[in-house]
Amino acid sequence: MPTIRDVAHQAGVHPSTVSRVFSGKSKISEATRTRVLETAEQLGFQPNAIARSLSMQQTRTIAIVVPHIFQGFFQDDYFPQVMQGLLQVAYKHDYRILVGGSSGHADEITQLFDIVGSRQADGIVVLSNRLDVDVIGALHNQDLPFVLMGKPLENHDDVAWVDSQDAYYSGEVVRYLQQLGHRRIAYVGGDPDVLVSKERLLGYVRAMKQAGIEPLPEWIDYGFFAEDGGYQAVQRMSKLDQLAPTAYYAANDLMALGIIRALKQRNIRIPEQVSVVGTNNSVAAAHVHPTLTTLEVPYADMIAQAASLLLHSIHQGEMPTVQKSIDCRLVVRESTGPAPSE
Amino acid sequence: MPTIRDVAHQAGVHPSTVSRVFSGKSKISEATRTRVLETAEQLGFQPNAIARSLSMQQTRTIAIVVPHIFQGFFQDDYFPQVMQGLLQVAYKHDYRILVGGSSGHADEITQLFDIVGSRQADGIVVLSNRLDVDVIGALHNQDLPFVLMGKPLENHDDVAWVDSQDAYYSGEVVRYLQQLGHRRIAYVGGDPDVLVSKERLLGYVRAMKQAGIEPLPEWIDYGFFAEDGGYQAVQRMSKLDQLAPTAYYAANDLMALGIIRALKQRNIRIPEQVSVVGTNNSVAAAHVHPTLTTLEVPYADMIAQAASLLLHSIHQGEMPTVQKSIDCRLVVRESTGPAPSE
DNA sequence: CTTGACAATGCAACCGGTTGCGTGTACAAT
């Protein structure tokens, strides 16, 4: 690989001149410019991005670490949407995305701090929403721009996030079902340790109690975002007989599909006997039978906004502090209907 | 951010000693090791990855550029599977993934050469399978390990690839449908310029001719991998009346879903009147109504293998040359059945 | 006591760009 010095030598100029030609931020006479460009072309020279990063103290890269916490993460619609939104704005600003893996929550934090501390990226979007005060504090101390996907548990007014108001919209789903006459409503969460599951549970419980219903512990279950998790939840809850739920709310569409599969297998008619609501409005939701009522969470938009404000503060050279709440939308389809008369 | 020199100064040693402590590849007395480690801890020092990359001439990163060529790329199951397979092996080897975007084919090549030429990664998995001889030659000249997803058009025995034998398995689908008695079979490809579409078309045409059927030009259409593309294809082909196909083969499940939607809307029964086959065996395929017969292409496995041999040759310091053909599997479900009697 | 050998650490060059500052040249103004 030819370096800037090779080109300089060949073209009979100083390396700094070659650098200036390529950065374009300095006056260079047309003559030398073309000469440099020609010899660069001839030598097949391209500036080394790593050297440039080191010198300029910027990588033109934003990072993300994907949680391996639950299997089926790549089957859910969440991940592709995240990548889409992220890539879209990164590309527009001529940035690239650095993706790191992880195996479980602790490792996710490790990877996060590894990337941040080693300055492998100019900023990072943090998906994990199980960060406690200490971790967020430590992250903030690293002084590398970051924005959280999801409002953290404790309030930090100096930390940026984009939030989908999971508790509120979870409540909206429950209220919608209650309006249809349902009283025995089940909640099937993802990973119980993940904040979004807790938030949705909170909204569920609150809405139930506001309707004067004390939800049975048996109505609350976790499917770890997997299709089979939804399936198993139905198997367990069906044992309740008369107390079995007449409506299921699942924290993602994948589990809702599993719920539908289990109900069909038991010859339970949807929505005449039991209603099902999913989350995310994945492509499949519109094509399953019956078509799935689902809470649409605009993840691609969310992360696009997160990335935008991240890039903005990178350019400003300061930590981002913007906090945004995003609205969701209930997409009503065939899988929900009036509660059966007792 | 403290540097290695700060730590060295504080601990009363030479920077190189600090470096050796962190690289762990050199004998360091237990006394100084702990002293260095302690002051590093105390100063919050972490080695700068960029500086290390520059010095060591390796980034511990493998790159991929995602083609923006068709919309709905992020809805299709292909992308998440690719990321899954890639991330899985990258993570295992303590590598990260650098993802670049692109807008169209020409730009994809540009981005590819930008990453490769600027040495932003140690190797790259190339998704675009529209590379001609010149591009592959140029890529090879860059002397950075790469492996192609999909066999290139021309034979290069010095270039590594992992291939899913699209033409052959497309033929298998057609032969399966013919065994069910279908003779008027439609092929709905993705982007006609993408190699995989051409390959599948090739297999389709060949299988049709082998069965003594000259496929009508109207039976061949392109949906650009989008749900609506499949829908529109049916709209167009339905105008053929008696010559309308009794079976559709779509190059991905998303288009198959669109085909099913269009057929249902026309009150055409599946599979009694028309059969539908998709590709990829996405999660939705098992849950739509009717459940979708589909050609399963193990993309996650494929790219995992590609990444493995990429990493292997990175470590060997040589260009990869392994060429692998991967087997697919037809998953038969409810959307296919015997051809209707005329 | 000298020499040898090995272990631990220092030294300085290097990876490949960037950039503030200084210098030489050309051309215009006096």
Add this chain to the structure above:
DNA sequence: ATTGTACACGCAACCGGTTGCATTGTCAAG
């Protein structure tokens, strides 16, 4: 002819690590 000045480019330090080689120290063998 002299001074002024703006422009184009050279110089050298710097970004933050790594590593081959030299040096110092230690201990054992001769």
